[in-house]
Amino acid sequence: MQEFEYVIIGGGMAADAAVGGIRRRDKTGEILVASEESFPPYQRPPLSKKLWLDMRLEDVWLGAWQKYAHTQLFLNAEATRIETAARTVTFADGRQAGYQKLLLATGAQARRLPGGAQRAFYVGTMGEHLRLWQAVQKARRVLVAGSGFIGAEMAAALSQKGHEVVWSMLEPAPFAHFLPPGLAQRVTAEYAQHGVILSPGDAIQELQDTGSGVVARLQSGKTLEADLAVVGIGVEPRDGLARASGLKTSSGVVVDEFLRTSDPNIWAAGDVALTHGRAMMHEDHAVTQGRAAGQNMAGAGKPYQHLSFYYSDLYHFGYEAMGECSTAHEVVEDWVIPNEEGVVYYLDQGHVVGVLDWNVWDGMSKAEGLITSGRRFAPDELVGQIRNQEGDS
Numbered sequence: 018m019q020e021f022e023y024v025i026i027g028g029g030m031a032a033d034a035a036v037g038g039i040r041r042r043d044k045t046g047e048i049l050v051a052s053e054e055s056f057p058p059y060q061r062p063p064l065s066k067k068l069w070l071d072m073r074l075e076d077v078w079l080g081a082w083q084k085y086a087h088t089q090l091f092l093n094a095e096a097t098r099i100e101t102a103a104r105t106v107t108f109a110d111g112r113q114a115g116y117q118k119l120l121l122a123t124g125a126q127a128r129r130l131p132g133g134a135q136r137a138f139y140v141g142t143m144g145e146h147l148r149l150w151q152a153v154q155k156a157r158r159v160l161v162a163g164s165g166f167i168g169a170e171m172a173a174a175l176s177q178k179g180h181e182v183v184w185s186m187l188e189p190a191p192f193a194h195f196l197p198p199g200l201a202q203r204v205t206a207e208y209a210q211h212g213v214i215l216s217p218g219d220a221i222q223e224l225q226d227t228g229s230g231v232v233a234r235l236q237s238g239k240t241l242e243a244d245l246a247v248v249g250i251g252v253e254p255r256d257g258l259a260r261a262s263g264l265k266t267s268s269g270v271v272v273d274e275f276l277r278t279s280d281p282n283i284w285a286a287g288d289v290a291l292t293h294g295r296a297m298m299h300e301d302h303a304v305t306q307g308r309a310a311g312q313n314m315a316g317a318g319k320p321y322q323h324l325s326f327y328y329s330d331l332y333h334f335g336y337e338a339m340g341e342c343s344t345a346h347e348v349v350e351d352w353v354i355p356n357e358e359g360v361v362y363y364l365d366q367g368h369v370v371g372v373l374d375w376n377v378w379d380g381m382s383k384a385e386g387l388i389t390s391g392r393r394f395a396p397d398e399l400v401g402q403i404r405n406q407e408g409d410s
């Protein structure tokens with residue numbers, strides 16, 4: 018059995034950042050990154066957006082495991098057991114590794130639709146992306162299920178590739194909980210211009226293969242047929258290994274402010290970790306927390322305090338957002354060009370609790386300043402607080 022100072026379970030974005038975090042403080046401790054996937058770590062967000070459009074596959078790879086000495090990568094290495102007393106990890110193929118310190122960075126898994134359809138595709142991993150890529154070449158009509166980030170991005174990307182997209186969702190309309198009505202209508206109109214057919218307000222109960230495609234049976238009794246389906250109906254933290262190893266979990270791995278789990282030799286970061294009791298599932302969070310966990314494993318002893326942002330790309334629209342961007346809050350809109358370029362503020366009794374920069378870039382540190390200021394703002398005071406710098410729009 019090989020012995021390591023640090024073992025990282027998971028080969029995703031938090032894992033890659035954790036290697037860099039460890040190396041800031043410890044240049045020589047042996048590191049193992051163990052991923053169940055057959056691909057080395059890569060950026061996950063392009064799988065549902067830029068890789069369908071203008072990004073090249075060779076630009077997605079993350080390289081901390083290659084960059085630093087004394088770092089090994091095990092691929093096809095699904096960790097199936099952690100013996101916390103003996104400090105060993107066992108992999109599905111029988112390999113074992115000993116550790117001094119362990120990081121759980123196992124990410125999240127996609128929720129599945131019942132029915133077992135072979136022509137239902139998920140987009141959480143590179144393997145799934147490549148399988149979908151191949152299948153979609155022969156598909157004309159594609160059913161996209163789910164109105165969250167992944168569904169919205171896949172409906173946009175595939176319609177831009179010339180597919181006839183039917184976009185099915187539980188909600189009566191897309192984006193209503195998130196974008197103010199004018200903006201939600203503007204974005205929905207963009208989907209219509211790209212030929213996307215909406216099927217709102219009706220849950221898919223199951224997806225089944227037909228002779229040549231797939232059929233979705235909806236709660237209302239209606240059916241939707243397509244050549245294949247892409248499903249994005251949410252994800253759940255992959256905390257099964259942690260739970261089976263006796264760590265404290267609660268739909269995610271419970272960590273303290275130093276990202277340590279209930280076992281003093283095990284840390285957790287990224288989609289699988291509960292930060293202040295909540296699962297946070299986006300890139301900036303995974304990367305910042307992964308790096309912080311790595312530093313703390315190497316002895317930094319720094320509490321993790323980071324207000325992370327998330328982003329998405331839909332047609333020519335792109336946004337960055339922070340905090341609670343929910344239309345349940347009071348909404349203040351500050352447009353430079355209505356529904357094209359501007360900032361939406363979400364307020365709770367005058368306090369800014371969320372900021373959405375719509376085709377506005379590099380404003381997230383200002384957004385953080387407003388959210389953390391503790392101040393109450395009158396709507397007028399927010400106008401002009403965040404703008405594109407010249408040449409950014």
Ligand SMILES: Cc1cc2nc3c(=O)[nH]c(=O)nc-3n(C[C@H](O)[C@H](O)[C@H](O)COP(=O)(O)OP(=O)(O)OC[C@H]3O[C@@H](n4cnc5c(N)ncnc54)[C@H](O)[C@@H]3O)c2cc1C
Pocket residue numbers: 026027028029030031032051052053054060061062063064065094095096097122123124125140141142166167255258286287288289297298299300301303326327328329330
């Ligand atoms: C298609 C897609 C688009 C996204 N778009 C955006 C976006 O636009 N903006 C944004 O902010 N965020 C986006 N995200 C979210 C972002 O990518 C994730 O939050 C981030 O990747 C989480 O990093 P992670 O390391 O925690 O998990 P992941 O990157 O998911 O990595 C987890 C890794 O652990 C492996 N693993 C799990 N269990 C085991 C085990 N037992 N043994 C070994 N390996 C294991 C998994 O196979 C995987 O390789 C997107 C995610 C997806 C899937």
